[in-house]
Amino acid sequence: MQNVAFWLSESGRAWGDREALVTEEQTLTYRQLEVASNRFASQCTAWGIQNGERIAIYISNSSEAVVSILGSLKQGAVFTCIHPETPHVKAAEMIADAQASLVISSANFLYGLKVPSVRLMLHTDKPLREEGAYMPNGCNAILMSFHSWLSAGDPSDPVQPPPRELAALIYTSGSTGKPKGVMSSHANIRFTTEAINRYLKHTPEDRVLSYLPLSFDYGLYQLFLTLSRGACLHLRNANRFMVMDVHKQLSNVQITGFPGLRTLFSNVTGFNGEKYSHIRYLTNTGDYLPEKVIQRLVERFPNAALFLMYGVTECKRVSYLLFNSRDSHKNSIGIPLNNTEAIILDEGGNECPSGKAGELTVWGDHVCMGYWRDEARTAEVFIQQGNRRGIRTGDLFCKDADGFLYYLGRKDNMFKSKGFRIDPFEIENVLSSRIDDIADIVVTGIPDRHAGYKIGAFVVLKEDSDELVFRKRVRSVAEETLEPWKQPDRYVIGKGVPLTHSGKIDRKEAARQMGGIEG
Amino acid sequence: MDKEMEIQVSIQEAIINLIGKSVNEQVDWNDPELFAKLDIDSATMIEFLLYLEEKLDISIRVEDMAPEDFINMRTLTECLLRLES
Numbered sequence: 036m037q038n039v040a041f042w043l044s045e046s047g048r049a050w051g052d053r054e055a056l057v058t059e060e061q062t063l064t065y066r067q068l069e070v071a072s073n074r075f076a077s078q079c080t081a082w083g084i085q086n087g088e089r090i091a092i093y094i095s096n097s098s099e100a101v102v103s104i105l106g107s108l109k110q111g112a113v114f115t116c117i118h119p120e121t122p123h124v125k126a127a128e129m130i131a132d133a134q135a136s137l138v139i140s141s142a143n144f145l146y147g148l149k150v151p152s153v154r155l156m157l158h159t160d161k162p163l164r165e166e167g168a169y170m171p172n173g174c175n176a177i178l179m180s181f182h183s184w185l186s187a188g189d190p191s192d193p194v195q196p197p198p199r200e201l202a203a204l205i206y207t208s209g210s211t212g213k214p215k216g217v218m219s220s221h222a223n224i225r226f227t228t229e230a231i232n233r234y235l236k237h238t239p240e241d242r243v244l245s246y247l248p249l250s251f252d253y254g255l256y257q258l259f260l261t262l263s264r265g266a267c268l269h270l271r272n273a274n275r276f277m278v279m280d281v282h283k284q285l286s287n288v289q290i291t292g293f294p295g296l297r298t299l300f301s302n303v304t305g306f307n308g309e310k311y312s313h314i315r316y317l318t319n320t321g322d323y324l325p326e327k328v329i330q331r332l333v334e335r336f337p338n339a340a341l342f343l344m345y346g347v348t349e350c351k352r353v354s355y356l357l358f359n360s361r362d363s364h365k366n367s368i369g370i371p372l373n374n375t376e377a378i379i380l381d382e383g384g385n386e387c388p389s390g391k392a393g394e395l396t397v398w399g400d401h402v403c404m405g406y407w408r409d410e411a412r413t414a415e416v417f418i419q420q421g422n423r424r425g426i427r428t429g430d431l432f433c434k435d436a437d438g439f440l441y442y443l444g445r446k447d448n449m450f451k452s453k454g455f456r457i458d459p460f461e462i463e464n465v466l467s468s469r470i471d472d473i474a475d476i477v478v479t480g481i482p483d484r485h486a487g488y489k490i491g492a493f494v495v496l497k498e499d500s501d502e503l504v505f506r507k508r509v510r511s512v513a514e515e516t517l518e519p520w521k522q523p524d525r526y527v528i529g530k531g532v533p534l535t536h537s538g539k540i541d542r543k544e545a546a547r548q549m550g551g552i553e554g
Numbered sequence: 555m556d557k558e559m560e561i562q563v564s565i566q567e568a569i570i571n572l573i574g575k576s577v578n579e580q581v582d583w584n585d586p587e588l589f590a591k592l593d594i595d596s597a598t599m600i601e602f603l604l605y606l607e608e609k610l611d612i613s614i615r616v617e618d619m620a621p622e623d624f625i626n627m628r629t630l631t632e633c634l635l636r637l638e639s
Contacts, residue, residue, distance in 0.1 A: 275594045275598070275624075276596075277596040278599060278603075283617070298597055305600055306604075306613075306614055306615065306616050307613050
């Protein structure tokens with residue numbers, strides 16, 4: 036399979052002087068992006084970063100992040116983006132799990148990083164005194180300025196590396212709290228990019244505004260979707276002022292596409308304001324959009340086609356619903372992508388007839404290679420039948436007679452909060468293993484109009500534990516060890532975990548006691 | 555209570571209720587880094603603004619606000635008075 040970066044370069048060559056990327060700091064044309072990624076790849080060769088080695092990118096949405104992604108691919112290396120708000124301890128675990136050779140991050144983080152596989156660290160801060168020197172902490176890695184390192188690279192086209200399957204590791208929630216890397220191949224990325232572009236129909240006239248982090252597959256694919264069609268990606272970071280920034284960007288720039296999560300669309304439409312008639316499409320995935328938000332989006336974006344989509348990281352995208360099918364297929368999340376099979380299986384492994392609920396399995400060239408260094412979990416979730424590759428999604432679905440899919444819930448206790456998939460066991464495990472005061476803990480979703488679900492932790496403390504001390508400690512441990520979107524929003528202390536009549540943990544009752552009833 | 559005072563009381567309530575500052579904590583409402591020190595993410599910011607909208611019975615147009623309005627009590631009060639007029 037052709038290397039994704041070379042595939043993008045081929046299509047990008049025609050767009051040389053057109054804008055490819057607009058970040059908060061700078062604008063790069065297709066030619067400038069090409070040269071920068073060539074420099075990155077040639078420097079990897081010069082510094083001994085070989086085909087297949089892992090490169091960790093732990094910075095905010097920026098041109099440095101994009102150049103690192105494209106340069107890694109061009110080198111034949113495997114990139115992994117880590118959300119910039121991930122706590123340092125957790126980021127170091129991911130870097131160790133990926134066995135990364137090169138890490139791009141802030142100097143502040145890199146100073147304290149001790150991962151044996153790391154040989155080179157590139158900081159994106161201002162120049163430091165220690166550049167080029169071995170790190171004093173004995174980890175044998177060299178710390179350099181990203182920009183100095185990049186500028187020494189060869190701008191000419193590198194030789195295409197021998198074909199390798201693996202292109203990226205995308206880390207997602209794992210119940211043990213251990214990082215779970217989804218292995219995405221060059222073929223997966225290209226298949227998915229082309230399949231999504233079949234319905235989004237990007238052209239060189241498009242400008243897409245994205246606040247989605249590159250560590251999130253929905254954010255990462257905005258890059259591939261735009262660059263493969265000569266469009267321009269306006270890449271920005273979500274922060275506390277995002278709601279104001281969104282309006283400025285939508286007003287000032289001729290944006291045509293606007294992908295977002297439920298929280299973003301809830302925020303954008305939460306206040307009265309301008310109409311954005313130049314937007315031709317909106318996309319949403321990660322969580323369902325409440326009808327009220329949809330109505331407001333239709334009012335504020337009168338000419339936009341709204342695509343409601345569904346996917347899981349392990350195969351990126353499964354289905355999409357054209358807005359004009361909403362009335363005839365209410366509450367559906369649409370039809371499968373081109374060349375994708377979505378088959379609903381009963382507990383015996385037989386295909387369910389229309390209208391009957393079962394687990395959704397997805398088949399196609401976008402189904403990823405498995406979980407990084409976790410063969411047991413890979414065998415549990417992925418299915419190989421000859422040349423066909425499938426995945427068990429763990430989501431309960433049914434299909435109507437027209438082939439439209441309907442999401443019914445999870446087989447397990449996962450839920451979505453702010454667009455992120457939350458595994459309650461991960462949070463329970465992380466907190467209970469680090470805080471001795473916890474006798475029992477149940478984490479569950481509390482319905483919320485903006486986030487879909489907020490995260491609640493119902494805690495039973497050991498005897499003699501001090502509640503005030505615990506509350507202070509638990510927040511501090513959560514901040515140190517869990518990404519911001521996994522940190523519980525509410526802690527409720529109870530005398531005993533709610534149980535069902537059969538003695539199982541009653542998560543619905545726990546949610547009710549924390550201020551809401553799980554829907 | 556005049557409008558300026560009403561806005562200031564509402565901002566204080568919003569910070570205490572939504573951002574979790576305890577009333578017992580010493581808060582310098584005109585600290586030039588008041589909002590920078592508060593741990594507000596984008597979702598909390600929305601809740602904060604919606605709270606003010608409801609409490610003050612005004613319509614906030616976020617297009618007319620800027621990060622510079624979120625420095626401290628004084629800057630936000632001035633902004634809300636401006637939006638109201």
